[in-house]
Each structure stands twice: as C-alpha cells, then as structure tokens.
Amino acid sequence: MDCPGAEKLFTYRLPPGLTIQTGDILSVPFGPQTVGGIAIRCFADLPEALATAQIREVVDLVSPSLFPDNYWSLLERVAQYYHAPLMAVIRVALPPGLLMRSQRRIRLSQRSIETQTLTPTAQKLIEVLQNSPNQDYTWTYLQRQVKGANQGLRELRQRGYVESYVQPQSHAQPKRQQVVTLLSSAAPDLTSRQQEVLVVLQQQGGEMWLQPFTELCHTTPKTLKTLEEKGCVAITLQERLRLEQSPFESDQAQTLTPDQEQALAVIQDLQGYHQVLLHGVTGSGKTEVYLQAIAPTLKRGQSVLVLVPEIGLTPQLTDRFRARFGDRVCVYHSALSDGERYDTWRQMLTETAQVVIGTRSAIFSPLPNLGMVILDEEHDTGYKQDRPAPCYHARTVARWRAEAEDCPLILGSATPSLESWATSQHLLPHTKSEPSNHHYLSLPQRVHARPMPPISIVDMRQELEQGNRSLFSRKLQAGLQQLHSGQQGLLFIHRRGHSTFVSCRSCGYVVECPHCSVSLTYHHNADIKQPLLRCHYCNFTQTQPAQCPDCSSPYFRFFGSGTQRVIEDLNRQFPDLRVLRFDSDTTRRKGAHRQLLDRFAAGEADLMVGTQMLTKGIDLPQVRFVGVLAADSLLNLPDFRASERTFQTLLQVAGRAGRGEHPGQVIMQTYNPDHPVIQAVQRYAYETTVDSELQQRAALQYPPYGQLIVLRLSSPSEERVEQTAQAIATYLVKQIEALGLEAAVLGPAPANILRVARRYRWQVLLKLPAIVDGMPAWTLPTSELQARCPKDVRLAIDVDPLTLL
Ligand SMILES: Nc1ncnc2c1ncn2[C@@H]1O[C@H](COP(=O)(O)OP(=O)(O)OP(=O)(O)O)[C@@H](O)[C@H]1O
Ligand SMILES: [Zn+2]
Numbered sequence: 001m002d003c004p005g006a007e008k009l010f011t012y013r014l015p016p017g018l019t020i021q022t023g024d025i026l027s028v029p030f031g032p033q034t035v036g037g038i039a040i041r042c043f044a045d046l047p048e049a050l051a052t053a054q055i056r057e058v059v060d061l062v063s064p065s066l067f068p069d070n071y072w073s074l075l076e077r078v079a080q081y082y083h084a085p086l087m088a089v090i091r092v093a094l095p096p097g098l099l100m101r102s103q104r105r106i107r108l109s110q111r112s113i114e115t116q117t118l119t120p121t122a123q124k125l126i127e128v129l130q131n132s133p134n135q136d137y138t139w140t141y142l143q144r145q146v147k148g149a150n151q152g153l154r155e156l157r158q159r160g161y162v163e164s165y166v167q168p169q170s171h172a173q174p175k176r177q178q179v180v181t182l183l184s185s186a187a188p189d190l191t192s193r194q195q196e197v198l199v200v201l202q203q204q205g206g207e208m209w210l211q212p213f214t215e216l217c218h219t220t221p222k223t224l225k226t227l228e229e230k231g232c233v234a235i236t237l238q239e240r241l242r243l244e245q246s247p248f249e250s251d252q253a254q255t256l257t258p259d260q261e262q263a264l265a266v267i268q269d270l271q272g273y274h275q276v277l278l279h280g281v282t283g284s285g286k287t288e289v290y291l292q293a294i295a296p297t298l299k300r301g302q303s304v305l306v307l308v309p310e311i312g313l314t315p316q317l318t319d320r321f322r323a324r325f326g327d328r329v330c331v332y333h334s335a336l337s338d339g340e341r342y343d344t345w346r347q348m349l350t351e352t353a354q355v356v357i358g359t360r361s362a363i364f365s366p367l368p369n370l371g372m373v374i375l376d377e378e379h380d381t382g383y384k385q386d387r388p389a390p391c392y393h394a395r396t397v398a399r400w401r402a403e404a405e406d407c408p409l410i411l412g413s414a415t416p417s418l419e420s421w422a423t424s425q426h427l428l429p430h431t432k433s434e435p436s437n438h439h440y441l442s443l444p445q446r447v448h449a450r451p452m453p454p455i456s457i458v459d460m461r462q463e464l465e466q467g468n469r470s471l472f473s474r475k476l477q478a479g480l481q482q483l484h485s486g487q488q489g490l491l492f493i494h495r496r497g498h499s500t501f502v503s504c505r506s507c508g509y510v511v512e513c514p515h516c517s518v519s520l521t522y523h524h525n526a527d528i529k530q531p532l533l534r535c536h537y538c539n540f541t542q543t544q545p546a547q548c549p550d551c552s553s554p555y556f557r558f559f560g561s562g563t564q565r566v567i568e569d570l571n572r573q574f575p576d577l578r579v580l581r582f583d584s585d586t587t588r589r590k591g592a593h594r595q596l597l598d599r600f601a602a603g604e605a606d607l608m609v610g611t612q613m614l615t616k617g618i619d620l621p622q623v624r625f626v627g628v629l630a631a632d633s634l635l636n637l638p639d640f641r642a643s644e645r646t647f648q649t650l651l652q653v654a655g656r657a658g659r660g661e662h663p664g665q666v667i668m669q670t671y672n673p674d675h676p677v678i679q680a681v682q683r684y685a686y687e688t689t690v691d692s693e694l695q696q697r698a699a700l701q702y703p704p705y706g707q708l709i710v711l712r713l714s715s716p717s718e719e720r721v722e723q724t725a726q727a728i729a730t731y732l733v734k735q736i737e738a739l740g741l742e743a744a745v746l747g748p749a750p751a752n753i754l755r756v757a758r759r760y761r762w763q764v765l766l767k768l769p770a771i772v773d774g775m776p777a778w779t780l781p782t783s784e785l786q787a788r789c790p791k792d793v794r795l796a797i798d799v800d801p802l803t804l805l
C-alpha cells in the first residue's frame with residue numbers, strides 16, 4: 001500500500017474478470033482515496049477473521065509485477081524466519097514512496113480497433129489516445145479529458161485494445177548544481193592560498209562539483225568567485241543525476257598472483273548455486289579477484305550484487321569498482337536521500353547488466369538477472385540488523401537469494417566468521433550432506449609476497465610496575481615519535497561501549513560468570529551502596545570484590561576510555577604530532593568519512609586516531625605503523641563471541657600496516673599478554689584459534705552448533721516487564737518439555753542497559769539445536785508469546801542475534 005502510515009496488509013476482493021499475480025501493481029480504494037498498492041498474497045478463500053461485507057474491491061490492475069520472479073518469496077521467507085511482519089520486510093526492501101513517485105500511463109496496444117461496438121466513453125478514450133503523438137497518455141490526463149474514464153478503460157482492456165503500465169515520473173526539474181572547471185592555473189597576483197586551490201583542482205582532474213570542492217580544500221565560494229573573475233576557473237550549472245557519483249579514473253585488470261589466479265579459476269567454473277569462502281589475508285588482493293570474476297558475468301549480460309558492511313568507510317572500494325566498470329556501477333544504501341534511493345532502485349529494475357554496491361539492505365535490490373552475489377568482509381557485524389524488525393542478517397538472506405537465483409555466492413574475508421569457516425570446512429550437519437556446494441579458497445599471502453607486519457605485545461602491567469602511568473607504553477611512544485607524512489600511523493581504540501567490565505590492574509584478572517563464560521558487567525547506581533557485577537545472559541549476580549580473587553591486589557580498572565581523552569593526552573605528550581580524529585563524532589556529516597580519509601591520504605596528518613572504523617578498508621601504502629591502545633576492552637565484552645570479535649578486529653586493524661613497499665609494524669597494549677587470543681593474534685594463527693573456539697561452541701551448543709533466539713521485552717513499567725519476561729520464560733520451558741525438544745531457556749535477565757528511553761528492558765534467551773536444511777528446529781509460537789504481553793510491554797524477537805547486550 002503506497003500510503004504513508006499504512007502499517008498493515010489489507011485484503012481486497014478481485015472484480016470479476018480480473019486476474020492478478022503476486023507483485024502486480026494495483027489501484028485500490030483506501031478511505032476516501034484511490035491509491036497504489038502491490039499484490040502481496042492471493043487467497044482463494046477469505047481468511048476467517050474477515051467478514052465479506054467489509055471487503056472492498058480492487059479498482060484495477062495498473063501494471064504487471066515490476067519485480068524479479070523469486071522476489072516475493074524471498075521477502076516472505078525473511079518475514080517467516082525472522083518472525084517479522086511482512087510489511088516490515090517490505091519497508092526494508094523497497095524505497096519509500098515507490099508507487100507515489102510513479103505515474104500510471106495508458107497506451108494503445110492494437111492498430112485495428114472496431115470502434116462501432118464500443119460504448120461512447122470507450123470510443124472517446126480511443127479517440128484521445130489516437131490523437132496523441134505516441135498513442136500514450138498519463139492516466140491522470142485521460143481522466144481529466146474523458147468523463148467516466150474508469151468504465152471505458154476496463155472495457156478497452158478486456159478487449160485488449162489498450163494496456164496500462166507505470167513509469168517513473170520524469171523529474172520536472174532535474175537537479176542542477178554548480179561545477180568548478182579549471183581554465184588556467186597561471187594568472188598574475190595570485191595569493192598562495194589561491195594557487196593552492198588551483199593545484200587541488202588540477203589534482204582532481206580539473207573539474208569538481210562546487211560544494212564538495214570547497215570542503216575538500218577548505219575554501220569558500222567567495223574565493224572561487226574571485227578566481228573566476230581572474231579567469232582561472234569557470235563556475236557553471238550542470239545537471240546532476242541523483243545517482244551517487246564520484247569522479248573516477250579508469251583502470252585495467254591487474255596481472256594476478258598465482259593464488260588469485262587459482263581462486264578466480266574456481267569461481268569462474270561454478271555453475272548454479274555454490275557458496276565460496278574466499279579467505280585472503282589482509283592485503284592479499286581479494287578485491288581484484290572480485291573485479292575479475294565480475295567482468296565475465298557482466299559480459300554474459302548478468303548483474304552482480306556486491307555487499308559491503310559500511311559504505312562510508314570504504315570509498316576506496318567504490319572508486320575501484322567505478323574505475324573498472326564505469327557507470328555500470330550503482331551505489332545503494334540507506335543514507336541516500338529518498339530521491340536518490342528511488343532513482344537507483346528504478347535503475348536496478350532495468351534489464352541492463354550492472355553492478356550494485358550496497359550495504360545490507362541492498363540484498364533486496366530488484367536486479368532481474370542476477371549472476372553473482374559477493375559479500376566483502378563477510379564476518380562484519382554490520383550485516384546484521386539489530387532493530388527494528390526484521391532483524392535479518394544479510395549473509396543469510398544472500399544465501400537464500402543466491403539459491404533462488406541459482407548463482408554463486410562469494411564470501412570474502414581475512415578473518416572469516418566461525419559460521420562461514422565451519423560451513424566451508426564441512427563441519428556442520430547441513431553442509432555434510434552437500435559438500436560439493438561449499439568451497440574454500442585461500443589467499444595466504446599478500447600481493448608481491450609483502451610480509452605481514454610483525455605484531456609486538458606490550459604488557460601494561462609491567463609498565464605500571466615500572467612507573468609508567470601514561471596511556472601509552474614506552475614502546476608505543478617510541479613508535480609515535482617516528483611518524484611523519486611519509487610514514488603514517490593509526491591508533492586504534494575500542495569504541496566505548498555502554499558496558500564496562502572490571503579487571504585487576506596488577507594481574508589482569510577479569511571476573512566472569514561461572515555459568516556462561518562471559519565477563520560480568522559492572523552496575524553502579526545511586527540506590528545501591530555496593531557496586532554489583534552481573535551476568536546479563538543468566539542474571540547471576542555478585543558484589544564487586546574488594547580485592548582481586550587471584551592476586552589480592554586492591555587496584556581495579558574500569559574499562560572504557562574514549563577518543564577524546566586519548567587525543568588530549570597525545571597533544572600533551574606529543575605536541576608536534578599532527579593528529580586526525582576518526583570516530584562517530586567526527587564523521588557524522590554525509591561525506592565526512594571520505595573527506596577525512598582523503599586528508600589523511602594527502603599527508604595532512606601523521607596519525608589517525610579512531611575506533612572500529614579504522615579496521616575497515618584503509619589501503620594506504622604510507623601507513624606503516626598501527627597501535628592498539630587496549631586490546632582487552634574487546635576481549636572482555638560480555639558476549640560469548642568476544643574472542644572471535646577480538647581476534648577479527650585486531651587482525652583487521654593490524655592488516656592496515658605495511659601494505660606498501662615498506663614493511664609495517666604493529667604494537668598492541670594489553671593487561672592480558674598471555675591470553676590465548678592475544679597470543680594467536682601475534683602469531684596470525686587463524687586456524688588454530690578458530691578450531692579451539694569451535695570446540696568451545698560445540699560444548700556449550702552456541703552457534704554455529706546451536707541456534708540462539710533472544711526475546712527482548714521492554715516496558716515503561718519495571719515490574720510488568722520483569723513479570724512478563726518471567727511468564728514467557730515459564731511458558732517456553734513448558735512448551736519445550738511438552739515437545740521433547742533439546743532446547744534451553746536462559747534467563748530471564750535484565751538487559752545490560754536496563755533502562756533506555758524510559759523503558760525497562762529484559763530478555764529471555766533461547767538456545768535451540770542447529771538449523772538443518774535452512775529450517776530452525778522449532779518455529780516459535782509467536783502469537784502465543786504476544787498474547788502473554790500486556791499492552792505496555794513490547795516484545796521483539798531477534799533470531800541469530802549478534803549482540804546480547
Ligand atoms: N595482482 C596484483 N598485482 C598488483 N597489485 C595488486 C594485485 N592484486 C591487488 N593488488 C593491490 O594490492 C592492494 C591490496 O589489495 P586489496 O585491497 O584487494 O586487498 P584485500 O585482500 O581486499 O585486503 P583487505 O582485506 O585488507 O581489505 C591494493 O592496493 C590492490 O590494488
Ligand atoms: Zn589480580
């Protein structure tokens with residue numbers, strides 16, 4: 001239903017003689033209006049809850065489905081698996097206002113028309129259409145010209161004389177924007193600032209949109225005006241398509257390394273659905289493999305979907321695709337304006353073979369002829385939507401989509417998720433049965449056999465013991481002192497989460513839950529005197545010990561130091577170091593990521609300090625140094641995936657160093673130098689780490705050996721949310737017993753952040769046996785669960801949750 005605010009599905013009756021199919025575009029009555037709608041499901045019998053008298057009739061079929069064949073079953077599958085309303089899935093998949101922005105048009109479909117037998121209205125319609133230059137008019141125009149056009153149209157369509165279709169509205173006013181073009185870089189009496197601006201413009205290929213250009217060189221339109229008066233530049237208006245564009249230089253396929261060559265050969269041999277894990281260390285040239293796998297697919301006339309975790313963080317990647325495939329590349333993500341999303345979406349509906357690069361919701365791109373799906377950095381948690389419903393994982397949906405389209409799915413990563421690793425090694429029940437569909441390809445070396453940067457581990461307990469109270473170890477300080485623009489560095493700080501854990505400053509001991517093997521989180525509020533430590537999986541609680549249970553030291557450290565504080569300390573200790581801050585505070589504006597990365601790439605700073613964002617897609621040869629402030633803050637997240645996460649993040653951030661000709665260096669500070677994960681990172685020991693982690697998962701039936709579902713409850717009433725959580729847990733336990741399922745209910749427990757936006761939050765965790773053949777071991781009785789929630793308690797279901805915070 002193309003009507004703002006319509007949250008549900010509505011049922012309509014078909015008038016006699018009209019047949020439709022799922023996905024068809026209809027016009028239907030809605031309140032006093034007639035609006036556009038999409039046929040979602042067709043029933044032969046009326047659903048029980050509805051009375052015949054209430055049901056209104058479809059006005060007309062506007063156009064046959066715009067969507068690829070399997071499209072609607074994919075959306076239905078997402079809704080079903082993730083226990084989400086279908087309407088919520090549609091909202092994620094389709095751009096807002098899809099139908100409102102389209103125009104219905106009518107055209108003649110036959111030349112020989114016997115007008116004598118037609119009613120006068122129908123005759124009038126034919127006459128108007130015949131007089132139009134293309135025998136084609138908008139429906140709105142026809143309605144204005146002919147009274148009772150509706151009746152006449154129905155008659156003409158039954159005879160097959162006309163057809164109805166939809167077309168995107170041509171934008172009455174195409175978007176025009178100012179462009180700066182370089183005319184001459186020499187003119188008398190230019191200030192050095194003005195000369196600088198001209199040099200930048202030249203570097204950018206001599207032409208740029210005015211607004212990004214002023215941002216890029218920190219200048220004002222006024223300065224450019226002056227330059228125009230001096231005859232150095234011209235400022236003109238040009239039409240700007242609302243497809244996101246950036247200037248690109250073209251490039252050619254590189255000569256592949258033998259490993260790349262081998263991987264590409266396997267991919268190119270695949271026929272139909274296959275899942276491939278492309279495991280290539282950082283800097284091994286995975287992107288080049290994607291590019292060369294895509295080229296022949298496009299040549300065959302098929303489109304390719306490339307998913308990336310966050311588009312803002314990977315402008316370099318998008319540039320490389322554009323450089324190779326030019327304007328056959330579309331970029332689609334939720335940060336586009338509604339207009340841009342709509343334009344891109346319409347572009348994707350066309351039969352042209354194209355490459356769509358997008359974030360997780362782009363998995364729903366309506367490409368009619370899909371030949372390959374690629375997920376870059378497949379381990380990234382950005383692929384999972386936490387809220388609102390549907391809480392889907394793009395990798396899971398990508399698998400369904402590739403299966404339905406019968407095309408290969410390529411998962412690429414330097415640090416594959418346990419799920420993908422186990423699948424590619426045929427370790428899981430559902431992959432044992434069909435090993436030939438799952439492939440493992442490895443790029444174990446960097447291009448040009450460049451070495452992986454050596455990783456040094458610094459024991460921060462010793463630093464303290466030896467009197468260094470600064471955030472930076474002596475080794476890290478020495479590294480920072482060597483930085484300059486030809487040898488830049490990155491300093492990684494874990495994003496300050498809401499959760500804090502407690503660790504002993506003398507021995508590194510961290511308090512864990514005896515039942516769940518996750519660290520306990522620190523809770524302190526004014527009402528309770530003694531701070532509490534709590535497991536937010538199972539609600540085990542204990543008081544904060546006064547002394548370390550391991551070494552009796554009274555010094556504890558509460559983790560979580562933000563970028564701000566680090567930068568202040570850096571400025572104090574290294575006044576000459578030029579520092580850029582790259583975190584969620586400094587990158588909020590659209591395009592800010594690219595701008596900061598461009599400035600860094602141009603050598604405007606020696607060191608870039610940032611959070612998780614630093615781990616992704618930075619491919620700069622002059623970055624030779626990487627520092628990690630506290631490797632532990634990740635390690636002790638209260639989550640059973642903490643080890644996996646830490647391992648992945650640390651290897652990714654380390655992988656930014658030494659990608660050019662000169663070797664790199666990585667320094668990681670920790671209070672747990674002996675922790676197996678830290679040790680494994682230092683040795684780049686992916687396989688052994690993953691194998692031992694998998695053993696632990698198997699023992700506790702955590703994913704990928706079991707399935708988790710978390711039921712999140714929230715309410716303004718603390719009491720009611722707790723009672724409801726309790727009631728739901730009890731109900732689930734009874735059901736599980738009655739059905740004889742091998743499942744477990746954990747909790748209920750309060751969420752780690754108990755109160756958010758005035759709502760108290762509790763959760764119940766459900767542990768089920770692993771998925772077999774794509775089906776969960778148990779389909780949750782959602783309506784029974786909803787029925788147990790009072791009015792002011794909200795229930796959200798998260799299937800395969802990635803965070804349990
Ligand atoms: N065959 C090749 N010959 C020369 N250079 C190459 C080749 N393949 C890739 N490169 C270059 O090597 C660099 C690293 O490649 P790329 O960014 O694709 O690595 P990656 O595996 O995606 O790394 P990461 O996972 O760290 O992002 C790039 O600058 C790329 O242009
Ligand atoms: Zn201790």
Ligand SMILES: [Zn+2]
Binds near residue numbers: 513515535540
């Ligand atoms: Zn616990």
